[in-house]
Amino acid sequence: MRCCWGELMHLPNDVNEMGVVLSRVNNSCNTAPREPVNTSQTVSSICDREVNSTNSDHSSIIPIKNKVCEPEEVLVPALPELACVERGYITPLQVYNLLNAEDGQPALYDPYYMLILDCRSAERYKDSHVVTARAAVTVIHPELGCLISCIELQKYSIILLYAEEGCSPVGSVKARADSPDLQRCFFQLSDLGMDPIILLGGFSAFSALYPFLCTSRMVLLEPERYTLTIYPSEILEGALYQGSASQASDYRIIKNLHITHVVNATANSPDAFPNILSYLRLRLSDDAQQDLVKALPLASSFINTALKGEPAGRVLVHCSMGKSRSSALTLAFLMEHRHWSLLHALRWLKERRACTAPNINFLQQLLTYEELLFGSRLTSLDEIRR
Template identity: 85%
Template sequence: MTGWWKQLMHLPDDFNEMGVVLSRVNNSCRVASREPVNTFQIVNSISDREANSPDSDHSSIIPNQTKVYEPEEVRVPSLPEAVYVEKGYITPQQAYNLLNAEEGQPALYDPYYILILDCRSAERYNDSHVVTARASVTVIHPELGCLISCIELQKYSIILLYAEEGCSPVGSKKARDDSPDLQRCFFQLSALGMDPVILLGGFSAFYALYPFLCTQRMVLLEPERHTLTIYPSEILEEALYQGSAAQAADYRIIKNLHITHVVNATTNCPDAFPNILSYLRLRLSDDAQQDLVEALPLASRFINTVLKTEPAGRVLVHCSMGRSRSSALTLAFLMEHRHWSLLHALRWLKERRACTAPNVNFLRQLLTYEEQLFGSRLTSLDDIRR
């Protein structure tokens, strides 16, 4: 179980010991702006010819393949900030990305992808629970023990437990006092050879950030799972998201994530909500001939301006499937404005969006972009193709 999950998430074997980004539990969600911001007020490197042409699409940028990007300054590389998370826990953001993981098709469509056990009372479970969660008593009974065979349990790639709250070290007296049912389930599953993880902050922390992924319905069977909405991956919490064209055209997703700005990297998919969202349109092809020399800095600065503006907006970057073109643009932003090497940016992105897969042409151009930003090549192609 553990190996499959870490392979999906591209995590190292010492994942539980390494620092990961700790999710902030914020009970107030910003409402998406209903007043679109003109793209040209944000990205000022668009040529006057494009902006003033009567035939121009003021949200569309076709990169000039002859222009060479020159950064304003040489950046000093830094490492992604790591905040320690207690062993045995995952953050609400990690749980969100697990629920919305895609590998060919949405992982959640597979009934054996993840077993989520709600270790609260039956009343609280019936009020609301994380989508696809089961009441723990239906799997592990306080007196009868495990109600599902060990062989059946081993079919699950991930087993996630949660109580109402909680972030104390597993097995500590405070953890036992705060959530005895969860602790009992955790150690009983561990004794059976499973490797369960606990949701940091419990249901209350997850609900505060992602109420749209909580329900009163019991969703277990595969046909029921195919009715679920799969959301874009959260790359920077409550700030930057990456997904597909279909997700960018789903207003429920846009509304629930409070998206205000969109980077559209497709050639043919129109901007879905131009009257209420602001768009940067980059008509890119996912092939060996596509030049990103102008697209990378445009997207990077567009995203940074949105996230730095007060109040900050939220950006969705998308292409057709949310794997190659959108990944290249997201990586450019992480390198330029987080000062991360391509290697560290790619690791960060893959931990949050497992299906990340920029084509080789884009990877080579990102390596050149890294050298332009930092004054030297920090990453090799072999490092990022493994």
Template identity: 80%
Template sequence: MARSQDGCTDSSTFWPVAVKKAANPECLPSKTMGIALSRSDKCRIVSSTGLRSSAPGENSASCSEMNGIVKPSRNDIIQGSQTNNEEELLVPALPEKADIERGYVTPQQVYNLLNAEAGEPALHDPYYMLILDCRSADRYKQSHLVTARASVTVIHPDLGCLISCVQLQEFSIILLYAEEGHSPVGSQEARADNPTLQHCFFQLSALGMDPVILLGGYSAFHSLYPFLCTPRMVLLESERRLLTIYPSEILEGALYQGSASQAQDYRIIKNLHITHVVNATAEISDAFPNVLRYLRLRLSDDAQQDLRQALPEASRFIAAALRGSPGSPGGRVLVHCSLGRSRSSVLTLGFLMEQRRWSLLHAFRWLKERRTCAAPNAGFLRQLSEYEEQLFGRRLTSLDDIRL
């Protein structure tokens, strides 16, 4: 099982992404990524003088019970974007779920796994993730996910495993993909569409592994993240250290969180189609002021830093950027500080709390599942707890439940 924030398993909130069966969950590296399973609920605004029910279709999220990871629409992302005033309180909502077949991971999850950081980029570790391309050799040579290997070089379709079981157990994550793929693993449709992938999946399972399959295959991933596909074979640690690590994708195709160095890399800005940037640093200047729109907040990573103005200001800026204007589509926002861990995290959490109407705990879990290195300092967490009370009229989260 994937770990909860305190290192213990929590089947009500997370399910495994792809870890070997023989692994002890307590010893798994933090780079494995869980998947949110919280229920959806309705969003409402409540007057401080009494409750007001939502009108049909007003600020309400779907309540269908579904499994897997959330894929919010742009309307979901910016729902409730109106600014709170002193007479309004928010009614908390819960993250909605999308229907994802167990054993599959979405392209967004794979993107965040490839760009995960835990002290340093996880992808620099050759035993972090084994990606097996189960397409033809010609398709692999044309282009494949970065660091992927041709499955025939690892799992021979007739002769069996060409890499020892001991070596396989070194990997934290084993990911398989074909050209496309949506059918439930093991189904007749899946066996007919992707026989090589199905053979690898069950062969690895028989060896005690827990591989997972990329939903939609290479074509789905390439359509969203072509810059993470390459014709080059990248296997050695020295080669991996030359790879570009991208900001974490917090809301798909909308909100990203990362470091100052990423915010200063124009190739990253261009590839992610970033239009707006929240610069939470006091020491680092805006990199592309003539191209992008910036909000500069000049915060210090100090537990005594006052966030009372910064939280609503950042939330309004992000919401307006994602919403766009009449005749202009919504943009994409990068929130950054120096390392992308503390100051940027507190602003992202504040946005999720106010604009998505999630409690601090739900927002925190959502963020950590997509950016494992997120770690707002203790003073920031206390102020987020106060902000939660300001938004909802009461504190919904015990800080004892927040595990960095």
């Protein structure tokens, strides 16, 4: 076993001086993740855990002693395995995270954030399309060319195209045969100096994973955009999510993402659905005095146990805004159970949640945690503050 950061024992529902409570309930959300999480080489960093058997649906696991042991075994660093995607394409998960990106306010509220062009037939568009998408024919006419001025097009940060299906290399004979309208649109935009991207697998792949982000409504103007639900970021596909307290209290979000477990890292926000979800409550403050010595391994163990359960659960980690406290806990899990250095874990997280921003105190404690897990410091503070 690696180092033990805390002794645990079963006590009645209560909170210790660190404000750590874990409640367990029977859960009926049995949807398995789309991509299994590899946990075969991991070992929990929490030792000496005792949980009394009980017929009750609720129990609490509370660390009562701060015990630090010398590690007998250290982790071997691993590199994240990145999906191989053809140039010019973007995966459904990446599109999901782009649609739900936020920093201060949701990016999707900005009409010029992302131009999404549905290159299918008008009938299919009317039936259902990705939220905020436009029918491509209203923007890029197959015969007449661009109906939006180049100046207007240049205002968009992202231009996304999709057909019904498709994953062949852009410009290939198969791609031109499968989705001629999309290919024509892609090269028209490219000739105008734009840099469009194509949804891998098309609408069918995206709607199968995220039907709640598809609609028959046309949502374009700012007032309409402000009515949209913004979802937590997806960190591990179909398994681990990170977001805000308001998202954690929205039952529609919980239901649509099939969340079964929640790590609540806020100081004051209550657990929203204690009767149907399993919670780990960590009453943390986002400041220079907050000690994470117990929180990091406890959250890491809780997440890992949920993801490798039978059936596998889905975990939402949240704090108030989903930036600092929740990021520190997610990073600890990625280091311990994916065997990634803090640098690689932070890069992975920021690619999926751009507003990730653990405070300097948390970063320093994560560096210490990295050294404990791997036996040496793999990341420098300068590297992760750039």
